[in-house]
Amino acid sequence: MEHGSVTDSTSSTFSIMEEDHTLANSVRFVLNQDPRVAFCGYSIPHPADKKVNIRVQTTGDPAKDVMKDALQDLMVMGQHVRGTFDKAVADFKSNMPAEQMDVDSNHQ
Amino acid sequence: MARQGYVIVDYSDDFSDTVDDDSDAEDARRRCHLTLAPRRDGSGVGASSSHRLLFFDLPSSLNTPAACLQPRSEREVRQGSIPKKDPESSMDIDDAPAQPRNKLPDHLELQRTRVVCKADAPTHTEGFQYSGAFAAMGVDNSVSVEKFCTDFKIKINRLTEDDMEFDMIGVDASIANAFRRILIAEVPTMAIEKVLMVDNTSVIADEVLSHRLGLIPLDADPRLFDYISNDTPSERNTIVYKLHVSCAKGSQRLTVKSGQLEWLPEGSQLTIASPAQPGEKPKTYTSFGQSQKKMSERPLGVKYEDITIARLGPGQAIELEAHAVKGVGKVHAKWSPVATAWYRMLPEVVLLKEFTDGDAEQLVKKCPVNVFDIEELGNGKKRAVVAKPRACTLCRECIKVAADKVKVTKAKVDDKDKADGKVDEGKAEVDDVEVEPQIELRRVRDHFIFTIESTGALPPEVLFKEAVKILEEKCERVISELS
Ligand code: SF4
Numbered sequence: 067m068e069h070g071s072v073t074d075s076t077s078s079t080f081s082i083m084e085e086d087h088t089l090a091n092s093v094r095f096v097l098n099q100d101p102r103v104a105f106c107g108y109s110i111p112h113p114a115d116k117k118v119n120i121r122v123q124t125t126g127d128p129a130k131d132v133m134k135d136a137l138q139d140l141m142v143m144g145q146h147v148r149g150t151f152d153k154a155v156a157d158f159k160s161n162m163p164a165e166q167m168d169v170d171s172n173h174q
Numbered sequence: 175m176a177r178q179g180y181v182i183v184d185y186s187d188d189f190s191d192t193v194d195d196d197s198d199a200e201d202a203r204r205r206c207h208l209t210l211a212p213r214r215d216g217s218g219v220g221a222s223s224s225h226r227l228l229f230f231d232l233p234s235s236l237n238t239p240a241a242c243l244q245p246r247s248e249r250e251v252r253q254g255s256i257p258k259k260d261p262e263s264s265m266d267i268d269d270a271p272a273q274p275r276n277k278l279p280d281h282l283e284l285q286r287t288r289v290v291c292k293a294d295a296p297t298h299t300e301g302f303q304y305s306g307a308f309a310a311m312g313v314d315n316s317v318s319v320e321k322f323c324t325d326f327k328i329k330i331n332r333l334t335e336d337d338m339e340f341d342m343i344g345v346d347a348s349i350a351n352a353f354r355r356i357l358i359a360e361v362p363t364m365a366i367e368k369v370l371m372v373d374n375t376s377v378i379a380d381e382v383l384s385h386r387l388g389l390i391p392l393d394a395d396p397r398l399f400d401y402i403s404n405d406t407p408s409e410r411n412t413i414v415y416k417l418h419v420s421c422a423k424g425s426q427r428l429t430v431k432s433g434q435l436e437w438l439p440e441g442s443q444l445t446i447a448s449p450a451q452p453g454e455k456p457k458t459y460t461s462f463g464q465s466q467k468k469m470s471e472r473p474l475g476v477k478y479e480d481i482t483i484a485r486l487g488p489g490q491a492i493e494l495e496a497h498a499v500k501g502v503g504k505v506h507a508k509w510s511p512v513a514t515a516w517y518r519m520l521p522e523v524v525l526l527k528e529f530t531d532g533d534a535e536q537l538v539k540k541c542p543v544n545v546f547d548i549e550e551l552g553n554g555k556k557r558a559v560v561a562k563p564r565a566c567t568l569c570r571e572c573i574k575v576a577a578d579k580v581k582v583t584k585a586k587v588d589d590k591d592k593a594d595g596k597v598d599e600g601k602a603e604v605d606d607v608e609v610e611p612q613i614e615l616r617r618v619r620d621h622f623i624f625t626i627e628s629t630g631a632l633p634p635e636v637l638f639k640e641a642v643k644i645l646e647e648k649c650e651r652v653i654s655e656l657s
Contacts, residue, residue: 082652088355089648095348098303099317134656137649139319143349144646146323148639154340155635158330 078129080120086110090118096136096143102127278313286315289519291615293573301619303346331623338634342517342622350517350622356641357515359504362401363631364394364413366496366508370444370459373493378484386484387417387496388508390432391477391629394498396511398469402499407442407460413474413498414438414460417483420491428486433479435496439466444495460497477630511637513627519617521566525558527612534558537613540572564623572613 069079082089090108097106097120105123122129278286285298302308305316325344332339342350369384376383394413402411415435421428441462448456466474484492503510523545529537537558538546547561626634 080652080656082655085648085652086355088352088360088645089652091348092352092645093649095303095346099305099315101305101314101316103305130656134653137653137656141646141649142319143322143326144642144649146319146326147328147345148642150326150328151340151635151638151642154328154330155333158333162333 075128075130076126077121077123078133080122080133082118082120084116085118086116087118090120092140093120093133093136096140097122097132100132100136100139102132278308278311282308287619288522289617289619291568291570291617293570296617333635335633336628336630337626338638339623339625341520342624344620345622346620347622350624352645353624353638353641354515354517356644357512357626357637358510360502360644361511361632361637361640362396362500362502363509363511363629364392364396364399364498364500365506366390366392366415366498367501368497368499370442370495370497371493372444372495373491375490376484376486376492377490383484383492383494387435388506390435390481390483391631392474392498393472393477393630394474395470396500396631399500401501407497407499409441409462409464409466409469411499412441412460413466414442415496415498416443416494417496418493419486420493421486421488423489425488427488430483430486430492431479432476432481432483434483435476437474438495439474442495442497459495511629511631512634513629515624515626515637517622517624519619520621520623521563521568522616522618523560523563523566523572524614524616525560525612526614529558529612531556537572541566542569542571543567546572566615568615568617570615573615 069081087110090110094106094108097103102124103122104125106121108118108120110118120133122133124132277283284290286302289299290297302315305314307315309315322344327341327343329341329343330338331341366384366387369380369387371380371384374380374383378386392413399413400411407414414437416438417430417435419428419430419434441460442458444459445456446458486492501509534546534548534556538544538548540546543562543565545560545562545566546558549557549559551557626637628634628637632640
């Protein structure tokens with residue numbers, strides 16, 4: 067849910083239910099890296115509520131768009147992390163037999 | 175050595191009332207007040223309308239507060255337009271050596287990329303997150319996705335069936351921590367949730383026994399199952415196990431192991447009501463449409479067969495049926511797919527001075543995990559080198575060297591003091607020199623050594639990929655909610 071004002075779209079608070087530090091802190095990081103963002107931060111109003119408030123203030127663009135871009139960026143980062151991880155695991159698995167052979171030859 | 179402090183630059187124009195002379199008005203307008211004040215916490219940048227507070231470690235060239243405190247314009251007026259007196263007084267921020275574009279001065283680069291661990295506490299733990307943190311210096315601190323994608327690296331160090339370690343380089347702690355949190359609390363697994371107790375005459379209470387059953391890792395891929403809804407157990411959301419053990423009268427005591435849980439692929443065998451017509455299947459606690467045998471190549475058993483569930487004395491028996499469902503670790507830790515998932519930042523140990531011969535040997539002995547090693551310099555000389563920084567546990571034993579020495583020499587001075595009745599001034603000064611840190615312990619801010627220990631339902635590399643996927647799903651959900 068977005069809390070903003072009708073006249074000024076550059077600053078908004080996004081209330082997200084069923085989320086916690088996991089998403090909010092990652093999004094805050096991505097938002098901070100965006101040059102269009104003047105301020106961003108998040109808070110959890112009550113530890114027993116499953117809710118976070120993410121505040122975004124921009125230098126001119128609508129906060130909602132910037133927020134959506136940040137989430138999109140985070141998704142792209144996730145996809146890249148998975149791709150890189152897959153490759154690293156495949157590399158490791160293909161090198162393993164070779165390494166084991168080396169170990170064997172050392173212990174002949 | 176860098177001094178710590180913050181500079182308050184006041185750009186406000188309202189000095190005119192304090193200046194009588196018209197010729198000075200222009201100077202006064204350009205005058206900026208620089209104030210040095212001690213700083214206690216980490217670095218950061220704050221701003222208000224007329225004050226800009228720039229917090230950073232000042233380079234040693236600024237260690238004369240007088241030079242900073244003096245308004246620049248006044249000095250210029252007194253010394254003529256070009257200040258060319260002794261270098262001390264002409265020091266100014268403007269005189270700092272020109273930095274190449276997009277490169278920070280070394281001391282700021284260190285604060286940006288490293289956490290420095292001092293003897294008492296770490297410093298620069300926050301880092302610079304804001305994209306415009308160095309805008310005033312012409313350095314862009316923003317990170318685009320493209321840049322992230324080119325810089326990001328993963329290297330696997332160890333990968334076994336249920337445990338792995340890898341290096342994740344070029345990522346912020348907030349993202350690494352999100353992966354860790356998701357691994358522990360949000361990647362689903364199957365675990366026993368409901369226990370139908372038929373008979374329990376053992377000493378272990380029903381609820382304790384049920385709790386123990388819940389914690390047994392099951393060898394079932396959670397991706398094959400749905401979350402249970404409306405409390406209607408079917409073959410798509412429930413796995414049923416039976417445990418029926420008894421200890422005969424007059425025999426030895428018996429240990430019940432997890433391996434004795436028997437998987438029931440056809441569902442529950444406990445009937446609620448007898449069949450309405452003879453020949454019809456009786457109604458049980460589950461409504462399985464088909465056998466679960468076709469769902470997975472492996473039988474959906476327990477992961478480890480040697481976990482003790484209970485002990486039975488002669489004449490005691492346990493008969494129960496356990497229903498496992500899909501869940502996540504944030505509801506109950508029994509659903510957590512990892513024993514632990516954790517990361518640490520890559521340690522970096524820097525020798526600020528050369529350690530030779532005796533000093534080197536002493537240093538090597540100090541470190542309990544053998545981070546340091548001795549290098550032979552050929553001519554019979556030895557030198558300490560940092561051989562295994564990765565092993566550093568940050569025990570800080572090596573940076574306590576100086577403090578120990580100070581204590582010893584101070585004690586000596588005290589003894590001497592008592593004997594002679596005077597303090598040895600020269601000796602005390604030598605001690606002060608010893609206090610200077612000779613080793614710096616740092617952590618590389620964007621290099622994480624990530625370890626995942628799986629409980630067995632899924633191999634660790636699959637768990638990590640699932641965790642990343644869950645983060646992506648979260649983003650997707652919020653995007654669609656905002657649209
Ligand atoms: S902090 Fe401890 S483990 Fe690390 S280098 Fe120093 S003595 Fe060794």
